[in-house]
Amino acid sequence: MLDLARIGGLLGECKPGHTLPQDLYNSPEVYRFDLQAVFAGTWLLAGFSCEVASARNYLALTLAGSPVVLTRGMDGVLRGFHNACRHRGAQVCPDGAGRRARLTCPYHQWVYDLEGKLVHARNMQPGFDPAGHGLRPIHVREVAGAIFVCLADEAPAFERFRAELEPLLAPHNLGNAKVAYENTLLERGNWKLVMENARECYHCATGHPELCLTFPIDDLGDTMAQGGNAHYDAFAARVRANGLGIGPYFGPWWQIERFPLKAGHLSLTIDGKLAVNRLMVDADTADIGSLRWAVEPHSFCHSTADQTVYFSAMPIAPNETVVTCKWLVHKDAVEGVDYDVERMTHLWNVTNMQDRDLVENNQRGVNSFGYVPGPYNGADESYVKRFIDFYLDTACRYVSARAGFEP
Amino acid sequence: MLDLARIGGLLGECKPGHTLPQDLYNSPEVYRFDLQAVFAGTWLLAGFSCEVASARNYLALTLAGSPVVLTRGMDGVLRGFHNACRHRGAQVCPDGAGRRARLTCPYHQWVYDLEGKLVHARNMQPGFDPAGHGLRPIHVREVAGAIFVCLADEAPAFERFRAELEPLLAPHNLGNAKVAYENTLLERGNWKLVMENARECYHCATGHPELCLTFPIDDLGDTMAQGGNAHYDAFAARVRANGLGIGPYFGPWWQIERFPLKAGHLSLTIDGKLAVNRLMVDADTADIGSLRWAVEPHSFCHSTADQTVYFSAMPIAPNETVVTCKWLVHKDAVEGVDYDVERMTHLWNVTNMQDRDLVENNQRGVNSFGYVPGPYNGADESYVKRFIDFYLDTACRYVSARAGFEP
Amino acid sequence: MLDLARIGGLLGECKPGHTLPQDLYNSPEVYRFDLQAVFAGTWLLAGFSCEVASARNYLALTLAGSPVVLTRGMDGVLRGFHNACRHRGAQVCPDGAGRRARLTCPYHQWVYDLEGKLVHARNMQPGFDPAGHGLRPIHVREVAGAIFVCLADEAPAFERFRAELEPLLAPHNLGNAKVAYENTLLERGNWKLVMENARECYHCATGHPELCLTFPIDDLGDTMAQGGNAHYDAFAARVRANGLGIGPYFGPWWQIERFPLKAGHLSLTIDGKLAVNRLMVDADTADIGSLRWAVEPHSFCHSTADQTVYFSAMPIAPNETVVTCKWLVHKDAVEGVDYDVERMTHLWNVTNMQDRDLVENNQRGVNSFGYVPGPYNGADESYVKRFIDFYLDTACRYVSARAGFEP
């Protein structure tokens, strides 16, 4: 029951290079639109192959309020489904990971196989067609140990993204990873404010004293790292010598690039030392900087030699967003021996909480009767503009396909 | 401020024999529509005569967010009113039962008699007409100790329902009952999901191990019990010998039928033994099965020889419903002697909590982007279809009477 | 995204001399309308000069969900701004009082001077115009130590109000006051029900036993005090002899009048004795009654010889309102010596909590399906009618200016 004329009108008011009009940050109707038009229409970075590694494993999770389940069949193939029973719509698998030969709905025990086929529906009437009532599939792709899903009937093109990500990410060996830790944080702000925050470091110098110890905030601009200096050139030579690509690659909904940390630092930790002794990358040095790979509209990852950190923002209300973080390490790394969870997670935990405060303060100001869209910083907020451009493109395409006018 | 065109459009999308479209289960606008079109337009089972037994007793309660008060006048007649002062609308009686000669508004002390007449309005201006400012009446009916109310100006026909219920319910002697216990449960699901759950036992075999000890789930179908076997025939002969009717009676908004429990069981308790030693029914045996009487869209009761258990679901938010249960026993039954509250309530308490979990899981799945209406089971969900048919009939009638089109 | 046609329709249903239609008290859309049309378009009593007394002081607060900041410049002039950064809209100053030479946004450190001018915006692109990105001003007026703000682009006329308030309030010497205590109370009722409650004493006799000890509830009517009796005449002579005006003055959005307390009482306290030994008024007696000055749609104050008590209601949700109270005393009064906070605040604290219960009960009744607008009491609720008239005038003017029709 979306009023696309009204929403299209709002989209039409957007001013290039500026933050969005107020209603786009706090109206309940826009919130429902965003879920449908943006989250349900694009590729999302749902998780990692290691979370559903073997035949019969499943992983159930809720994306933008919508439950999905990923299964690994006996054929080793990963498949995805809307996690809603075709009988009366109950959630078939509880959120979380597990192992099952069949998926049985907890309500009336309709049974689906791992390919989504309905194999048993107790006592249904003659004329009922099981073949028409399998779990509805979603699009799934695995790339070098990362899982991407799209909930739309027709998914956007994926192959250029795969071609750009795979060579850079593969050496990080996520296929042999495990999730060493995972947590969530509630932010009382619109999801777009969370993502604008996550897409710039203009606030880092004062906002993130800990992150700035290792993160090269002075070098950020149109890409994550500026070449043409000795530090960068040494980094580039070193990683190339280890067969690691650099990028950068920018697509309509992704950014992929390897960049150097501040000199002498090996990982995104408080002290720049490794978080994990057991490396994930097979290289003759751990000094390979970080591979940042980000997927609009909700996520980014940093892959250093020792770990991959995953960040994903999911809207749960017009002014509430849940951020999920995961820390992936080599599956043979031993907690307490090769890594310490507290030490490994400290930097991103403090950084995320600092960002939460900034986002919530941003939301308060955006609610002002006096709020007007303001200009992005051309250099320091170029990734925010990418995010906003993606949001507006996606939203306008949705409206024009359905409402017959161009916002 | 309901947009009936939009809601009518949704109603028009409903597919016979299938669950409802997603918006009907979770849109805030449909929630407000349901209160107005469905709850405020039909007969509701509000409570029991014994809760407002004598002259000067009152019972105040909130139905679908709307406060009402029932009073027993000096003439013994039960009357009902919207519990909103005709001055500035304050709630006149606090929710609960009590005894008063007059109803005095707590805000500015306007005084109403038990027939709703405004008898004092302090210091009102000349020209103010007290006769035009009595409490607004609601429709009230008493049937064999049960109280039915309708909040609409014009109530649906009642007499066929009375004619069918009264003979079957009267022997249960609710006029001499008391409420031995009452509790409420919050379910985070749309009220229609709560009621669909309450109208079928397709989920009982796995969902309600305790209930299945006494409840004849294998015999359920188009009615609560299938004849043509020795167990049923013996039950039928026994209850008829005691002058007890069986039914079944199905009306547009009710179902009434007596059915046998599993062999050897006398009451809906964990062990099938009586919950109360003092019987309510005057019969030569307690082995009379259960009289199920249900009123759309919100309630059902089970009357066994010893007790009547009442279940009522009330929406409080789009995805929140409060379930109220009452256990009625003979008014002379003594707690601790004739019945034990813990033992008496155990079966329905566990059953309701199991249903709460099923409903909340159902709601999560219905929220899926991939949710599509699914087919009801012709045999096991025939009562769910009755509920849905009642809902759609009532909703469509409301829309067509006001918006001038047939959804 | 307000639907002014719908809201205008509701306004058109209002019946003179009666409470409002139900939707005006509980629809989410009307709530958003009220913020925009009423709170953002009128003069609000935001606080007191003593809260931002000297050059470089600031006071930040949230009015109707919208953050504002008041600053005192080096020139001693008080200015007000929307407290939303012109970059990405973050709240620049946290709510509360403080002292700063510049206002620096906590997000990316854009710096504004105390006149709102943007004086630094780190690293912004060539072509960015700082002059066009100062904090957006709001209208501010100081009257005898009270601060009034208006968030609209064009503020309603102020001068007649100033001319009427200033002579009566000036002797209370608020310029030399301090806020001795401040608290807030959440009321689960629409803000208009809170204000209707605050604008009448028809409920005082039974609702406020403590307040009635000192408050002359029997004398209330078209003004706060009826003349023509010995008590009033003596009061009038006494205050005039001290050069104190009486009024009354009624404007479209204000009421100002001095009235006597019950005989023998000096202040609005439980026992009628002074709350503060150090007086604020320079008079030969403390027996000067109370100056009530009230500003629609949200506030009233009582200024007795010893203190000024401030009451302000702010909507935070359709059915939630926060009431803020402040107690102002002479700045040289010493806590524990000249006044005791518990004793000083007791009367209004109990009164406010009694009103909270009345308002919440009122809201419950107004939610009834049977609610219909009821008649105000001509004498005892004349100030409620003023409030409602102001509300409807303001709301209708907003609609007719924007939607092109008269509700």
Ligand code: FES
């Ligand atoms: S909802 Fe899944 S089996 Fe009924």
Ligand code: FES
């Ligand atoms: S609201 Fe009931 S007397 Fe005023």
Ligand code: FES
């Ligand atoms: S939002 Fe204030 S400096 Fe960026």
Ligand SMILES: [Fe+3]
């Ligand atoms: Fe940050």
Ligand SMILES: [Fe+3]
């Ligand atoms: Fe059940």
Ligand SMILES: [Fe+3]
């Ligand atoms: Fe009061």
